[in-house]
Amino acid sequence: MEPVLLVFIYSSITALATGAGAVPFLFVRTLSPKVVAWANAIAAGLMLGASFGLILEGTVHGSLQTLVGAGVGVVFISISHNFLHDQDVSFGEIRGADARKIFLIIAVMTVHSFTEGVAVGVAFGGGQKLAALITIAIAVHNIPEGLAISAVMRPKGASVGACALWSIFSSVPQPLMAVPAFLFVEAFRPFLPYGLGFAAGAMVYMVFLELLPESYENASKPAVGLLVSLTLGAMILFQRYL
Amino acid sequence: MTAEPILTVLLFSTAAAATAPFGVIPFAILGTVPVPWLGGAFALASGFMLGVGYILMAQGLLGQEALAPILGAVLGVAYTWWTHRFSGNDDFDIYGGPPDEIREYKALVLSGLHSASEGVAIGVAMTINLHLGVFTALALAIHNGAEGMALTWTLSRRNVRLAHSAALCFFTNVPQIMLAVTTFSVVSAAPAVLPWTIGFASGALVYLVLTELLPSSYQNGRHTHVSLLVSFSAGGVVLLEGLLK
Numbered sequence: 491m492e493p494v495l496l497v498f499i500y501s502s503i504t505a506l507a508t509g510a511g512a513v514p515f516l517f518v519r520t521l522s523p524k525v526v527a528w529a530n531a532i533a534a535g536l537m538l539g540a541s542f543g544l545i546l547e548g549t550v551h552g553s554l555q556t557l558v559g560a561g562v563g564v565v566f567i568s569i570s571h572n573f574l575h576d577q578d579v580s581f582g583e584i585r586g587a588d589a590r591k592i593f594l595i596i597a598v599m600t601v602h603s604f605t606e607g608v609a610v611g612v613a614f615g616g617g618q619k620l621a622a623l624i625t626i627a628i629a630v631h632n633i634p635e636g637l638a639i640s641a642v643m644r645p646k647g648a649s650v651g652a653c654a655l656w657s658i659f660s661s662v663p664q665p666l667m668a669v670p671a672f673l674f675v676e677a678f679r680p681f682l683p684y685g686l687g688f689a690a691g692a693m694v695y696m697v698f699l700e701l702l703p704e705s706y707e708n709a710s711k712p713a714v715g716l717l718v719s720l721t722l723g724a725m726i727l728f729q730r731y732l
Numbered sequence: 733m734t735a736e737p738i739l740t741v742l743l744f745s746t747a748a749a750a751t752a753p754f755g756v757i758p759f760a761i762l763g764t765v766p767v768p769w770l771g772g773a774f775a776l777a778s779g780f781m782l783g784v785g786y787i788l789m790a791q792g793l794l795g796q797e798a799l800a801p802i803l804g805a806v807l808g809v810a811y812t813w814w815t816h817r818f819s820g821n822d823d824f825d826i827y828g829g830p831p832d833e834i835r836e837y838k839a840l841v842l843s844g845l846h847s848a849s850e851g852v853a854i855g856v857a858m859t860i861n862l863h864l865g866v867f868t869a870l871a872l873a874i875h876n877g878a879e880g881m882a883l884t885w886t887l888s889r890r891n892v893r894l895a896h897s898a899a900l901c902f903f904t905n906v907p908q909i910m911l912a913v914t915t916f917s918v919v920s921a922a923p924a925v926l927p928w929t930i931g932f933a934s935g936a937l938v939y940l941v942l943t944e945l946l947p948s949s950y951q952n953g954r955h956t957h958v959s960l961l962v963s964f965s966a967g968g969v970v971l972l973e974g975l976l977k
Contacts, residue, residue: 553971554975557970561964561967564960564967694963698962702950711942712813712816715813716809716939719805719942722938726789730793730798
């Protein structure tokens with residue numbers, strides 16, 4: 491098979507895997523404010539864990555670049571947050587502040603997928619075996635991201651199908667970026683640490699601005715602390731052994 | 733540096749504890765501080781602590797074995813959860829609500845427990861190398877100053893004199909010195925426990941931020957300011973540590 495086609499197929503698989511994050515919500519029906527707060531805390535832990543991995547990976551390619559990227563990520567979310575504040579955003583039935591938060595989280599995840607796509611494409615430059623490994627790693631790593639998106643959308647009344655579709659949507663940039671990154675590996679490599687840092691900064695800021703304050707409102711502090719720190723630890727372990 | 737490494741640990745952990753009384757300075761100058769400052773102080777303290785937690789965990793994962801630091805972190809979280817529960821502080825708002833008899837005492841107990849975990853962090857960082865140890869002590873020193881301000885604010889509502897507040901800020905940080913020295917000695921003598929200890933410190937710090945510091949920052953400050961301060965102070969700590977290396 492043409493290598494370019496293979497890159498496209500592999501990176502599409504990673505994108506589809508994100509949809510699997512919606513699956514647990516087929517089984518969770520009753521959503522009291524407390525459960526929503528727990529879901530937010532879990533999403534916060536997953537996102538903090540993902541950022542931890544991104545920063546570690548980024549610093550391998552260049553510490554300063556990664557942190558510059560992270561600073562830009564924080565500013566980006568800050569500006570989009572202020573911008574969205576004045577708009578009437580809606581997601582199907584969901585409107586107002588909830589829709590804004592969902593929009594922001596999907597935007598963050600989507601932008602961050604560009605970097606993951608580049609990572610897959612660049613990895614293919616290092617041989618097919620490495621590429622297959624990275625593909626599996628990113629595909630599995632995408633599932634908790636879909637879970638984070640669904641954990642925010644489902645409690646606000648979105649259907650499981652919508653959760654799955656928006657999760658997959660957030661990963662569409664992966665095949666779109668993997669192919670050019672594979673074709674122009676050398677040109678893309680220098681941007682990798684900036685991209686990784688950007689994604690991490692945006693996610694961390696999102697966690698502190700939206701997810702954690704909302705969790706504290708409806709859940710006890712030990713519950714939030716335990717859920718966030720344990721999912722954070724699980725994410726670190728998970729990334730480590732993939 | 734001093735000939736005896738343990739003296740270095742003693743020196744730096746004492747210096748970190750000794751910055752806590754600086755928290756009374758704004759009160760000495762202004763009489764009192766506006767409530768949003770309190771939110772800002774907690775946010776800064778959170779950011780510095782998260783930065784240290786990140787650096788320690790990244791260091792712990794450098795080895796081949798990732799399970800030990802992560803299990804250590806679970807122990808750190810569990811230990812802190814238990815101390816909160818044991819001392820009756822598990823869902824207690826120290827820095828909110830009206831002043832009352834018990835609140836201020838609880839704030840003192842909690843500060844003492846909290847500083848013990850910081851001591852473990854300084855001690856374990858010192859065993860890895862001097863640079864990391866000194867850096868951890870400095871980051872926690874700034875953290876302690878911000879925390880001292882918050883503690884002074886709580887005590888000031890019971891009309892505790894500033895000199896006494898300053899002394900209390902220092903004494904609640906004494907466990908930090910003791911645990912820094914103890915941790916350093918134990919880990920130096922038994923290097924096998926290093927990945928566990930580093931995980932423990934990191935888990936305990938992250939859990940402290942999540943259950944004590946962040947809720948108080950959100951209560952007293954605007955969400956945008958809190959998240960900006962936390963992100964940039966945590967990022968700044970990580971960046972500085974990387975640059976100084």
